[in-house]
Structure formats: structure tokens, C-alpha cells
Amino acid sequence: MVWATLARHLLMRPPAAQAAEPAMAAAMAARLQQAGQHRLGRSLAIRHVAAGSCNGCELELRAIQNMIYDLTQYGLSFTASPRHADILLITGVAARNMAEAVRQAREAMPDPVLVIAIGDCAVDGGVFKGSPAITGGAESILPVDLLISGCPPAPAQIIEGLLALVEAHGVESLAKD
Amino acid sequence: MTPVKCSESEWRNLSGEFVALWTSAGQAYALFDKGLFSTAVLDGGYPALSPRYPGADWFERLARDLNGHTAHGLSPARTAIEHFRAPDGSAPWPEFSVPPGEEVHQIAVGPIHAGIIEPGHFRFSVHGERVLSLQARLGYSHKGTLALMRGKSPRLAARFAARISGDATVAHGIAFARAAEAALELPVPPRAAYLRAVMAEIERIANHAGDIGAIAGDAGFAFLDARMARHRENFCNAAYAAFGHRLMMDNVIPGGVAGDIKTAGADEILRALDALETELPALTRIFEDYASLQDRLVGTGIIPHALAEQYAAGGFVGRASGRANDARKSPGYAPYDALEVAVPIETDGDVAARIRIRLAELIESNRLIRQSLAQMPEGQIAAAPPSGSGMGLGVAESFRGPVWHWLTLEAGMITDIFIADASTLHWPLLEHAAATGIVADFPLVNKSINASYSGVDL
Numbered sequence A: 001m002v003w004a005t006l007a008r009h010l011l012m013r014p015p016a017a018q019a020a021e022p023a024m025a026a027a028m029a030a031r032l033q034q035a036g037q038h039r040l041g042r043s044l045a046i047r048h049v050a051a052g053s054c055n056g057c058e059l060e061l062r063a064i065q066n067m068i069y070d071l072t073q074y075g076l077s078f079t080a081s082p083r084h085a086d087i088l089l090i091t092g093v094a095a096r097n098m099a100e101a102v103r104q105a106r107e108a109m110p111d112p113v114l115v116i117a118i119g120d121c122a123v124d125g126g127v128f129k130g131s132p133a134i135t136g137g138a139e140s141i142l143p144v145d146l147l148i149s150g151c152p153p154a155p156a157q158i159i160e161g162l163l164a165l166v167e168a169h170g171v172e173s174l175a176k177d
Numbered sequence B: 001m002t003p004v005k006c007s008e009s010e011w012r013n014l015s016g017e018f019v020a021l022w023t024s025a026g027q028a029y030a031l032f033d034k035g036l037f038s039t040a041v042l043d044g045g046y047p048a049l050s051p052r053y054p055g056a057d058w059f060e061r062l063a064r065d066l067n068g069h070t071a072h073g074l075s076p077a078r079t080a081i082e083h084f085r086a087p088d089g090s091a092p093w094p095e096f097s098v099p100p101g102e103e104v105h106q107i108a109v110g111p112i113h114a115g116i117i118e119p120g121h122f123r124f125s126v127h128g129e130r131v132l133s134l135q136a137r138l139g140y141s142h143k144g145t146l147a148l149m150r151g152k153s154p155r156l157a158a159r160f161a162a163r164i165s166g167d168a169t170v171a172h173g174i175a176f177a178r179a180a181e182a183a184l185e186l187p188v189p190p191r192a193a194y195l196r197a198v199m200a201e202i203e204r205i206a207n208h209a210g211d212i213g214a215i216a217g218d219a220g221f222a223f224l225d226a227r228m229a230r231h232r233e234n235f236c237n238a239a240y241a242a243f244g245h246r247l248m249m250d251n252v253i254p255g256g257v258a259g260d261i262k263t264a265g266a267d268e269i270l271r272a273l274d275a276l277e278t279e280l281p282a283l284t285r286i287f288e289d290y291a292s293l294q295d296r297l298v299g300t301g302i303i304p305h306a307l308a309e310q311y312a313a314g315g316f317v318g319r320a321s322g323r324a325n326d327a328r329k330s331p332g333y334a335p336y337d338a339l340e341v342a343v344p345i346e347t348d349g350d351v352a353a354r355i356r357i358r359l360a361e362l363i364e365s366n367r368l369i370r371q372s373l374a375q376m377p378e379g380q381i382a383a384a385p386p387s388g389s390g391m392g393l394g395v396a397e398s399f400r401g402p403v404w405h406w407l408t409l410e411a412g413m414i415t416d417i418f419i420a421d422a423s424t425l426h427w428p429l430l431e432h433a434a435a436t437g438i439v440a441d442f443p444l445v446n447k448s449i450n451a452s453y454s455g456v457d458l
């Protein structure tokens, strides 16, 4: 039984390797060079909070971790604990029922913190703008450093935005703040 | 359509399989497998169905929190959405009941979870590692969607239907469109029905692939997770190439679809199908062959057949517990009547069975897409909705089960609407399934059911 399995796995051909959109990969790599690797000397950890999304944005946040987009190659990764996080990434409309939880997550993070709103909902409420059940956009709960629009934004757009923010702030300035 | 009007006692004695309940101005509606029934809401109240049909419980709480209608006989303990009723705006925690016994304690999780996932609060009562009970407190994603849809034309409101649950955006789009089309007696061009099916089956494959991988990943099999995520990505890319959006949002509209399939996109879809077909046997074997993986999945999070029946479980949750229901077959809708959908069934009701169902559905959806692309008729892709009045009910089989949309129209505007995602009946099943195992198995059980938060928070 074990031998049969072993033999089969030895004989199994590995799936053909597939790479990211070459154009996108090249653009990202160039960008990384420009920013200077030294700036990414320390990697940044992201805490994601869904504050009333439709879950479409979460699907694309998971996609940026797949083998095509591979977020970690840029020195960025998700963390479960806000205590370990440098970036607070918010999706969703800022539902009234989530406002307190978002504030608590922010308070649990060590300063300095970068706050990013992902998706039209988090930018300004998106299609749900004006609903009494929401306060409308992450900015209605706390100050936001970067808005990435789209419904949902595509993985490449999300990564572009994250890199732009890291570049603009530079990791040194983050550390000094 | 017209619902069957019931007196109070007829309402209390409704029989059959309970599917959904909601209220509207002056009326409470109950959807059963046999049809739609209504009874009067008097002094803001109507008789609760939850004492006989436990699945009605969540719907009755929603009706109370959304419309202020009380179900007489509903135990008032839990809110669905309005957790924050304290006059000073504070959010006091409710008392979560603790099962009796020494050394029983509680674990509180959420509303913010560890992963990239929607918000909700889980309260576990545990004895050592054993979960004795789980209570889910949802409503954190409440966006007031139904209220936003009222007063809009079906075409305008479709944008909200597409955002009831992003992972099932196509299915909700179809169910909403079919409800509006039923109310307006608007026939859909055959080509549009086929295009909808292509999108719905791509959505099913993308979600199944992603979730199967995520469960394997949680059990320590990162390779499966990586490969399945790769396939999901293939289908998102193909969806973009074919329909201009990775999740195919907003392409289903009342009357048909907004855009036709692009030729290059169809090729991209076929390539994604080929890649999945080639690798799936090898990936399936990993599930079957590795004892350490089977050990985590077999016998975990069991939903017995009787419980699945009681809650009218749909989708892979129902099918893994011996229920054959599939909205594509019954009541059925175009073009599936011409495609002969094969519905896989298992009886173990555990995490492993739910994965087996989803693996089988990957193969079946693959076939359905190929067949749809091959026999897709030429012609129009949309008909303009007239400005009529009426009541309509629409259903579509999302990847997680049936989603029902009900609406009333007056002079072309939506006067009222309710939406029942399959998750509304699956959340209580998760509460049951979680209480059959240990805390460490919860992530697997949860992912294997994958109920939508946004879909019930509305």
C-alpha cells in the first residue's frame, strides 16, 4: 500500500510550472529595484480587518498570496495578531457594528501604523454609500494613509498600492516615526 | 405569483420543508418546498414558526431586527443584527448561555478573526478540548442592503444583489434577475441563460477549488492549498478575459446579461478547464492516500442526515449528508433543463464527505461549462424589462446552495425585497457540527461549511 503510493508519487509528473503575467512581474520587479532593496530591509506585517464587506475584497486579498502574486516576495505578509502588525488593512463599508472593533484593532497595534483602505466600500462606502447602517468608508472610523479603489481591486492593483505606500514612507521613516 | 393566504392557525400548521421566512408591510411570508404562504402581521407580530421549524429561528430574528416585527413564540435571547441597542450607544455583550458542568469555560473569538475572512463572533463553551456548544453572533457586516434596493428599478438594484455575497455574486445576480423577470413575466433570451450558466459554473469551480485547498492547508497540506489556489486563479483570469471581471460581478442583469462572452475569453476558460482536468486526479489521490490528512477530515464535524433534513440543508452541505436537492434540477431553470446536471451524493456528513462532494462537483461543472459553450445558441443577450408591477420569486443554485430572491414591483420600482442565502440555514448547522468535536478541528469544520456572513447580515 505504502509502496504503491510511493511508486505512484515518484512516477507522477510535476505540474507544469506557470509564472505570473510576465509584464506585471517585470513591472513589480523594476519598481522594487527603484525603491532600493535597502528600504525593504525589514519586512512589514499586515493585519486585515473586514469592516462590512461583501467578501469579494477578501477573495482578492487571498489571491495576492497565491503562487502567481506571491505577496511575501515583496517583504509583505499577513499576520493574525495586531500586536505584530505594521499595516492595518481595512475592507468593507465601515458597518456601524464594526466601528468599535476596528478602533480596538488599531489601538492594539504598536505605533507607527499605516492604514490602508481596500476596495470601493472601504474608500467611501462604494455602492452602499448613504446607507444608515454604515458610516461609509474606513476614513469615517480612523485616518487612512492610502485608498485603493476597485470593486474589488484586482490583485495586481492591490500589490501596486501596497508597494507604493511602502516606497512613499520608506521603512526607515516608519521605524523612526 | 400570488402566495397562499393563511389564517393564524393554518400558518401555525404549515407542513413540508421550511426554506425561508420574511416579513413585509402587513404580511409575513413563509417559503416551503410546496410553495409560498403568507399570513397577516397584526400589531407588529405574527406567530413564530421556529418552535416547529428550527431553521426559521434566524429568519425571525432578522425580521425583528430589520422590520421590527415580532414572532410570537420566538425566544428573544439572540439578535441577528441589532446588537447595539443600549441608549448610550454602547455595545453591551449579551449573556451567552453556558452548558452545566464543572470546569466548563468559554472561548470568545471575533468579530475580528485570525485570517482574511469576514467578521463574526463565535462563543465556544468548552470542557478541556471538547466543544460543548457554539453560539455564532453575526450581523457585523450589516450594510442595510435591502433598504437600499427599495425604490429602485430592477436594473439599478442588480448592483446590490451582486454584492449580497461576493463569492456568489453570479448566483445572487441570477436569482435576483429571475425574481424580477418572474414579476414582469419577462422571457430571457436563450443565449443569456447559457451565458449565465457558464458564469455560474465558473464561480462554482473557483470557490470549490479555493475552499478545498484552504481546508487542506489548514490540515497542514500546503501543497494542495497552493495548487488549488492556482486553479482558482486560472478561473478568475479566464473570467476576466471572458467577461471583463475576475468575479464576474454585474454581468447578470434583469432581462439577460450585460455583456457577451469574448472569443479569447472562451479559449481561456477551456484552458483553465483542461488544466484542472489534467491535475485533478493527482490532487484527489493526495486526499485519498494520506492517512494524516484523512485523519483530520474523516468523522470530523458530522451533520447527521436527520439534522440536514430538519434545516433543509442545501448545496454540498446537504449533499454530503444524503440530501439530493439542487435548485438547478428542482425547481430547475434554463439552461440546466437541457444540460442534465448530475448531482453527487454522500452520506457520511463529515468534512471529508463535503470535500468529496466538492471534488465531484468540480468535474461536473467542468462538463457543464464545456457543454454550455458547445451548444450555446446565437441571438440576443438581453431583453429590456418593462415598467410593470407584480410579485416574483427567483432561485439559483450558488456554490454553497440555493439562494432565493423575492420582490414586489410597482410601476417598475421595487417596493419590497427579501433575500435568503443558503447560509441562513447553514449557520445553525455549523453550530451543531462544531459541538461534535474539539476546538482545534473548528477551522476545518467551519471552512468545510463556509457559510457567508455578508449573505445573512444583509
Ligand code: SF4
Pocket (backbone or CB within 6 Å): A052, A053, A054, A055, A056, A057, A091, A092, A118, A119, A120, A121, A122, A126, A150, A151, A152, A153, B163, B166
Ligand atoms: S468594494 Fe466591492 S468587492 Fe469589495 S467589499 Fe465592497 S462591494 Fe464587495
